[in-house]
Amino acid sequence: MKQIYNDETEYKFITTGRFARLLKVKPETVLASLSRQGQYLGVVPAKVEGRWLWPTRNWKHIVKRQAERMELNRMKKN
Numbered sequence: 597m598k599q600i601y602n603d604e605t606e607y608k609f610i611t612t613g614r615f616a617r618l619l620k621v622k623p624e625t626v627l628a629s630l631s632r633q634g635q636y637l638g639v640v641p642a643k644v645e646g647r648w649l650w651p652t653r654n655w656k657h658i659v660k661r662q663a664e665r666m667e668l669n670r671m672k673k674n
Contacts, residue, residue, distance in 0.1 A: 608651070609642065609644070612626055612648050619637075619662045637665075
């Protein structure tokens with residue numbers, strides 16, 4: 597996959613599928629949240645050439661929030 601850079605910020609972007617895989621959720625979950633709230637876990641993607649691309653900045657923060665959500669879901673099930 598080619599890396600896409602934003603001229604203004606110099607951040608790398610990844611596709612929705614890769615973003616979802618890294619967070620261990622389905623891409624449909626990410627896209628559903630995007631259509632409802634315009635974001636997923638506080639991250640707002642950019643639309644480039646008809647594709648949603650997600651910035652990789654603040655990655656540790658994103659993964660931490662996802663882990664917290666997964667832990668809360670586990671606690672609710674028990």
